[in-house]
Amino acid sequence: MKERVILAIESSCDETAVAITKGGNLLSNAVSSQIAMHQKYGGVMPELASRLHTENIAFTLDTALKDANVRLDEVDAFAVTRGPGLIGALHVGLQAAKTLALIYNKPLIPVHHLAAHIYAAEYVTPLKFPLLAIVVSGGNTELVIMEDHLSFKTIGETKDDAIGECYDKVARVLNLGYPGGIPIDRLAKTGEATYKLPSPALKEGYDFSFSGLKTHVINLVNNTKQRGEELNVPNLCASFQKVAIDAIVSKGLKAAQEYNVKQVVIAGGVSANSYLRSEVLDKFPKINIEPAIPPLWCCTDQAAMIAKLANYLFDEGIFANYDLGVDPNWEIEDFRNY
Ligand code: KG4
Secondary structure, three states: OOOOEEEEEEOOOOEEEEEEEEOOEEEEEEEEEOHHHHHHHOOOOHHHHHHHHHHHHHHHHHHHHHHHOOOHHHOOEEEEEEEOOOHHHHHHHHHHHHHHHHHHOOOEEEEEHHHHHHHHHHHOOOOOOOEEEEEEOOOOEEEEEEOOOOOOEEEEEEOOOOHHHHHHHHHHHOOOOOOOHHHHHHHHOOOOOOOOOOOOEOOOOOOEOOHHHHHHHHHHHHHHHHOOOOOOHHHHHHHHHHHHHHHHHHHHHHHHHHOOOOEEEEEOHHHHOHHHHHHHHHHOHHHOOEEEOOOHHHHOOOOHHHHHHHHHHHHOOOOEOOOOOOOOOOOHHHOOOO
16 A cells, blocks of 8 residues: 655744655655844744745755655645744745645645644654643643543643743843753753742642743843842753743643643653753653653654644544635644634
């Protein structure tokens, strides 16, 4: 039997990415990152992101096809991130996927970006249900329970800023550059958590609020400078990282027990964080829960994860018409509504 070939496109933020799978196996994974172009603004500029996706999509597609040694007429379905993400950026990927599906008369598969982040773990280990997914990125912070494949229930989320956004804003006030997660993670290892900072974990349930922590750190840095006092940057990074990640891990542990999960999956850009990875690896096995920790290439945005989830969506017959639009605020539970 011929093995199904899926070509997937991702353009929800600042990575233009195309990946190809055959029989679920990854043949190519081309990523064109715009980070260098956004660095001078200290964050992603949405309009610039859309323009760069338009410039980069064709050669990224060409690279993925050449790397996989696949022709467009051999592709069985075209998958694309429909949301959540930046509206203009999403439109570029969607337009490319629609055009290809139309020309080659093949199904168009609409893919939820965060659900795909969770499915990235399948490149290292099969998902085991029920599972808890800790989805932490520049735009999202969610605790998701999955009872089975393609079943998502958000039990907790941030009420304001995402954890990655908080890392980036703290890095900005400390002049550590963009994106802020990597330098803070690196400096935190050389410091001690001596600063007392407010926890982003809300008292009840599984929700978070990161804006209070962000504002507290920004005020602390500005006030210390104004008083002409010395700031211990490694210690501040260690304190920030500890309070931010501890909140995620402690709520995750509580949720994992309440929902009796077998596995915990970490997903999204912040899942590259060394302290989060070591805490999950240390704490969850102690309560008999298997950690699924994807390699770093799987954590940040790419299209391999879009293709992985698209294979499951294809089996369910989740195909879109050519009037498909993007949804910057698409909820994970609504992934069948498009
Ligand atoms: O999922 P992602 O690639 O894209 C967006 O959601 O935009 O996540 C990017 C985020 C950024 O906020 C970045 O600072 C953060 O992931 N990040 C990290 C680390 N590496 C990247 N945060 C904490 N520790 C890291 N090692």
